[in-house]
Amino acid sequence: MTITLTHFLVLSGIIFSIGLFGVLAKRNVVSILMSIEMMFNAVNITLVAFSRYLPVPASNSAARGLNGQVFALFIIAVAAAEAAVALAIILAVYRGRRTVSVEDVNLMKW
Amino acid sequence: MPSYVWLIPLLPLAGLIVNFLLMVFGGMRQSRVSGYVAILAMGAAFVLSVLALFWAMGQPRSTDMPIPVVGSFNWYTAGGVAFPLGAIFDPLAVVMLVVVTFVSTLVQIYSQGYMDGDPGYARYYAFMCLFTMSMLGLVIAPNFLQMYIFWELVGVSSYLLIGFWWGRPSAAAAAKKAFITTRVGDLGFLIGILILFTQTHTFDFAKIADAVKTGSLGGTTLAIAMILVFAGAVGKSAQFPLHAWLPDAMEGPTPVSALIHAATMVAAGVYMVARTMPIFQGSPEAMLVVAWIGGFTALFAATQGLVMSDIKRVLAYSTISQLGYMMLGLGLGSLTAGTFHLVTHAFFKALLFLAAGAVIHGTGGEQNMFYMGGLFKKMPVTALTFLAGSLALAAIPPFAGFWSKDEIVGAAYQSGNVVLFLFAIITAGLTAFYIFRAWFMTFLGERRLNPELVAAAAHGGYSNGHDGHGLDAHGHLTDGHDTGHGHSGHAPGDAHESPLVMTGPLIVLAILAVVAGFIGSPLFHGAFQGFVAGSQEADVAIDVPLAALSTGIGLLGILIAWAFYGAHWLSAEAFTAKLRPIYLLFLNRYYVDDIYGWLVGTVLLGLSHGFAWFDRAIVDGIVNGVAWLSYAIFGRVLTWAETGRMPNYALGFFVGVIIIAGIVVGIPVGH
Amino acid sequence: MTTDSWLTLAFYVLAFLLVVGALGVVLLPRIVHAALALVFFFFITSGVYVLLQAEFIAATQVIIYVGAITVLFLFAIMLTNRSYAPDSNPGNSQWMAAALVALVTAGILLATFLESALPVSNLATPGGVTDVTRTLGELLMGPFLLPFEAAGLLLLAAMIGAIVIARET
Numbered sequence: 001m002t003i004t005l006t007h008f009l010v011l012s013g014i015i016f017s018i019g020l021f022g023v024l025a026k027r028n029v030v031s032i033l034m035s036i037e038m039m040f041n042a043v044n045i046t047l048v049a050f051s052r053y054l055p056v057p058a059s060n061s062a063a064r065g066l067n068g069q070v071f072a073l074f075i076i077a078v079a080a081a082e083a084a085v086a087l088a089i090i091l092a093v094y095r096g097r098r099t100v101s102v103e104d105v106n107l108m109k110w
Numbered sequence: 111m112p113s114y115v116w117l118i119p120l121l122p123l124a125g126l127i128v129n130f131l132l133m134v135f136g137g138m139r140q141s142r143v144s145g146y147v148a149i150l151a152m153g154a155a156f157v158l159s160v161l162a163l164f165w166a167m168g169q170p171r172s173t174d175m176p177i178p179v180v181g182s183f184n185w186y187t188a189g190g191v192a193f194p195l196g197a198i199f200d201p202l203a204v205v206m207l208v209v210v211t212f213v214s215t216l217v218q219i220y221s222q223g224y225m226d227g228d229p230g231y232a233r234y235y236a237f238m239c240l241f242t243m244s245m246l247g248l249v250i251a252p253n254f255l256q257m258y259i260f261w262e263l264v265g266v267s268s269y270l271l272i273g274f275w276w277g278r279p280s281a282a283a284a285a286k287k288a289f290i291t292t293r294v295g296d297l298g299f300l301i302g303i304l305i306l307f308t309q310t311h312t313f314d315f316a317k318i319a320d321a322v323k324t325g326s327l328g329g330t331t332l333a334i335a336m337i338l339v340f341a342g343a344v345g346k347s348a349q350f351p352l353h354a355w356l357p358d359a360m361e362g363p364t365p366v367s368a369l370i371h372a373a374t375m376v377a378a379g380v381y382m383v384a385r386t387m388p389i390f391q392g393s394p395e396a397m398l399v400v401a402w403i404g405g406f407t408a409l410f411a412a413t414q415g416l417v418m419s420d421i422k423r424v425l426a427y428s429t430i431s432q433l434g435y436m437m438l439g440l441g442l443g444s445l446t447a448g449t450f451h452l453v454t455h456a457f458f459k460a461l462l463f464l465a466a467g468a469v470i471h472g473t474g475g476e477q478n479m480f481y482m483g484g485l486f487k488k489m490p491v492t493a494l495t496f497l498a499g500s501l502a503l504a505a506i507p508p509f510a511g512f513w514s515k516d517e518i519v520g521a522a523y524q525s526g527n528v529v530l531f532l533f534a535i536i537t538a539g540l541t542a543f544y545i546f547r548a549w550f551m552t553f554l555g556e557r558r559l560n561p562e563l564v565a566a567a568a569h570g571g572y573s574n575g576h577d578g579h580g581l582d583a584h585g586h587l588t589d590g591h592d593t594g595h596g597h598s599g600h601a602p603g604d605a606h607e608s609p610l611v612m613t614g615p616l617i618v619l620a621i622l623a624v625v626a627g628f629i630g631s632p633l634f635h636g637a638f639q640g641f642v643a644g645s646q647e648a649d650v651a652i653d654v655p656l657a658a659l660s661t662g663i664g665l666l667g668i669l670i671a672w673a674f675y676g677a678h679w680l681s682a683e684a685f686t687a688k689l690r691p692i693y694l695l696f697l698n699r700y701y702v703d704d705i706y707g708w709l710v711g712t713v714l715l716g717l718s719h720g721f722a723w724f725d726r727a728i729v730d731g732i733v734n735g736v737a738w739l740s741y742a743i744f745g746r747v748l749t750w751a752e753t754g755r756m757p758n759y760a761l762g763f764f765v766g767v768i769i770i771a772g773i774v775v776g777i778p779v780g781h
Numbered sequence: 782m783t784t785d786s787w788l789t790l791a792f793y794v795l796a797f798l799l800v801v802g803a804l805g806v807v808l809l810p811r812i813v814h815a816a817l818a819l820v821f822f823f824f825i826t827s828g829v830y831v832l833l834q835a836e837f838i839a840a841t842q843v844i845i846y847v848g849a850i851t852v853l854f855l856f857a858i859m860l861t862n863r864s865y866a867p868d869s870n871p872g873n874s875q876w877m878a879a880a881l882v883a884l885v886t887a888g889i890l891l892a893t894f895l896e897s898a899l900p901v902s903n904l905a906t907p908g909g910v911t912d913v914t915r916t917l918g919e920l921l922m923g924p925f926l927l928p929f930e931a932a933g934l935l936l937l938a939a940m941i942g943a944i945v946i947a948r949e950t
Contacts, residue, residue: 002785003792005901008833009894011796015803017887022807024761024879027871030857034806034819037850041826044838052833053901066916069835070925073917076838076845077932081939083850087857088947094861095949102756103873109754757873764882768889775893 008049015042029093029102033086040079044072115199118158118207119246122214125151126239133232142222144232148239149218155246156211159204166204167641191311197250201641202449206249206381209453210374213460214242216615217369220464223612224365224471234274234363241267245374249381253313254303257382261299261342264375265292271370272362284358291355295345302338305331306389315386322392336389336396339382340403347379347433350407354703356430360422364467367422372429372463373456380436380452387445401441405522405533408434410700412540416547417686417696420477421466424548428503429459431537438534439518442525450638451514457626458502458511461619462545465496468608468616469552479551481560486553488605491613493553498620500549502627504542504664510627512661519660520653538660542667550675557605791832799825812862812870816854823847837914 019042022035051068094100125148132144186193218238225234244263251257266289273285307313309331310321321327343349348356359371370376383390383400390396408431415427432455439447470477472489486493502511515538522531607613629638673679686693698704751762802825805818823846830839862869921929 003789005899006894007792007796008829010891011799011829013887013890013894014800016890017883018800018803018807020764020886021879021883024757024764024882025872025876026807027873028812028869030854030861031806031812031815031870033857034815034854037819037846038803038806038822041823041846044842045826045829045833048830048833048835048838052835053899055900066913066920069838069913069917070920072835072838073841073921074928074932076841077936080845080850081936083853084943085939085946087853088943090857091860091947100861105756106754109752757875757879761875761878761882764886768882768885771886771889775889 005049005053008053009046012042012045012049015039015045027101027103029090029100030087032102033083033090037079037083040075044075047072047075114158115162116197118155118162118211119197119243119250121151121155121158122148122239122243122246126236126243129232129236129239133236141232144235145218145222148235149215149222151239152211152215152218152242155242156208156215159207159211162199163204163208166199166201193255193313194253195256196252198252199250202381202384203249205449205453205638205641207246209456210242210245210249213373213456214238214245214369216618217365217460217464220368220467220612220615221363221365223609224467225363230274234271237267237270237274238366238369241271241370241375245378248378253315254306254318255313257385258296258300258303261346261378261382262296264378265289265296265346268292268359268370268375271366272359274362274366278361281361284355284361288355288359291352292345295342295352297341298338299342299345302335302341305335305338309335315389319386319388322389328392332389333393333395336386336393337399339386340396340400343379343383343437344403345379346382347376347437348430349379349403349434349437350410351702353407353411353430354699354706357423357426357699360420360426364422364463364470367426368460368463368467371426372459376429376433377436377452377456380433380440380448383437383440384445384449384452387440390440391443397441397443399441401438401525401527401530404434404437404439404441405530406434407431408438408537409533409540410434412537412544414696414699415544416540417693418544419480421469421479421482421548421552422463422477424479424544425459425462425466428462428541428545431541432459432503435515435518435534435537438530439521442518442521442527442530444517444521446638447514447517447521451511451518453638454502454510454514454623454626457619458499458509458623461495461499461616461623462503464612464616464619465492465499468492468612469496471608471612473605476560478560479548481558482552483555484553484557485605489607491607491616495613495616495620496549496553498623500545502623503545504668505538505660506542506664506668507657507661508624508627510623510625512657513627516657516660520656523653523656535660535663539663539667542664543671546668546671547675550671554676788832795825795828795832799829810870812858813855815870816851816858819854820847820851823851835913837917 016039019035019039022038023032026032026035047068049068051066051072054065056065090100093105097105099105128147128151129144132141132147183195184192185195218235221234221238225231228234241264244260244267248257248260248264251260269285269289272288273282275281276285303313306318306327309327310318312318318327322332341352345352356371356376360367362371390400411427411430411434415424415431418424418427432451436448436451436455439451468489469482469485469492472492473482473485476482498509502509505511505515507513519531519534519538522534525531674682674685695701751758799822802818802822806815806822809815809818823842827839827842827847830836830842
């Protein structure tokens, strides 16, 4: 069977959901961050797939159908920046609280 | 319509404002200028009223002539309904204007003597102006709304004047009682007005009368509405069961009693019924109620007047009784009978009150007739004018009361209602009896003195007056006589004639008591009746047997009074001892006041306690319960959701995302 | 075999490996193992990009994700774990609810994707462009210059921020 856009989208949806599970179900905050990165990647796959398979609209001839790839590029950059900052925060919290368990940081409870 | 008619109610208002300004800014609280201002305003209003009367008499009249409304302007518009104010000057209104201004002017002149030296002199005249303005406004009102406004104003004036000597607890209580009792009636009045309004969307008398004539308003609704409207008259005119305030209102100065509680304010109820007669006639049930309450009250009050010892209270019950007569006449359908008696009663009852005031003034404050007697020699003018008033009240021809009361008795006879006719006749006899009892006890025989006063005078005290002005010149509560009068105190037994400023009005009113009736008699071909009812002449032939019957009853009453109190052929004490239960019933005013006291004190207060409990326990309980609910239950539940842990929040977040996504995706898919 | 069938095979293999890698990140009990699974995941993603004829993106993916971000994670793991504990990547107390939510999300997404009628182009390359990399470069320096510069600024800010937050006080 020919691989169509739908295949890539389904794949990306599955990866996204797995990443979502990881975000909500892990105790180690670094692990949560890794799952977030996975979700970013799933979205990137979607974007690039759309860019490959959708017809180019006439009004968008400037980007010539490569919108998705440009967007994916920027997402990669932003994800990198975000990972850096997030990990810095984790380090700071670890220095103060000596824990990376997300369940132990609950001073804001009632 | 001559343009000056507008000044008639505005002149007393101007008097009020000038007096007020003098009091507040001029500090003139006791100056005689206040009196002059008021008399000037009132006298000018009277002159204008008379001119208006002459003008009205010169107008062509027919029974179906529309009432000329003058100067109607829209005071307020709300929800598509206009509330106009205006004035009517039809014959009925003009007659009332003349009566009110005339009696008011005479009373003001009289008050110059009676209230001389009273610390509240200026305040008295200011309130008198307020009252007269309100009464005149009421008379010229063309619609229910305006009439109600001035109705309430009149009630306020009455309260202020009854409680004029507010330092005295009994006076303050009487003023409160008057206001609250009339307020109960006014509530019915207001509800009745509103019912009429919802049916016809107007307050105007003429328009509502048209609705009744065309039949668009009638039946039970009209009956209920008019009975409620009549409730206002019951309160204001002191009919049963809202009559109890009027005897207590005698706590006020006697000129006040003369003006307000004899001649004018209490007549406002009668006037209102007369004014709305075309509407009443649409409901025979309401008319019957009016007639029965009137007839019953006439008899009821007369029985109580028989046993009173205070001269002013005899007159108060007499007023209630006579108002009952007027209501009887109106209720039986005779507009002219009721209003005619209103006019003659205004004159002779004002006369009687002013004369009683002269007696009280002259005896240094004595009001108890058992301690009077033999005053004829000491104050002959007062005695003779009082006699004239008594004869008019007893309806002896040719005095004024005869013509008007006879018309009412005639209407009762013609209605075929035997019970009401008997009420009227018996009351006539009782009326003659009690008023001549009063006259004989006061003016004939030897002076009987109050033993307590004699003892007090022997120890050098002042004579102790009942009518004593409650405040002395320094505003302190005293029980003493008018200290500023120039007398340093009477020895008990002293009595003197009053000054001219007081006896003058008495003489004028006495003359009217004699002749005023003629305008409604066959001699003038029923000019009064014709004028008021709108046709040129009216049929006022005297039914001779009937007239003879009522006159005979009256003379019989006088004779019996003479037997008891004049010649002492019979002993009043022995008679009352034999009929002691009935005597006590009358003396205790049928225990009506006690019943009301019980109703308010026990029933109403008990209900209030019940409602207060309900408010505290249940209403507040619900509010507190809701608060408790929100913190105990909702609060706890929501607290559980706030764990402080990031994964929980993230989970909640994504649950929300799923829900929204589900909705967004599901709707197009579902279609 | 035809090109088409090679592509199909490649896709299914890559898809399978990708899912395996993802599950590994999420389910492996030791966090270092999870980090390695993440590396594997990134590599396979790069392969998917190649399949989609986005060569530049594939290369960028390897350089940045595998190269930089992985190192970042490994350093973080090293600095924040006291011991090489066998249970350093546990599930938390709400993992069942999380699984449910993830399943529902997957359901919604898949339903959307499978139900939608997506227009498909029959071009051989994305947008008919033959030299993707050159075109991307022209785009970045042309219409997308502003986002490009902004991204640079963002990276600078993130770098400074990370330094400030993570430094020893």
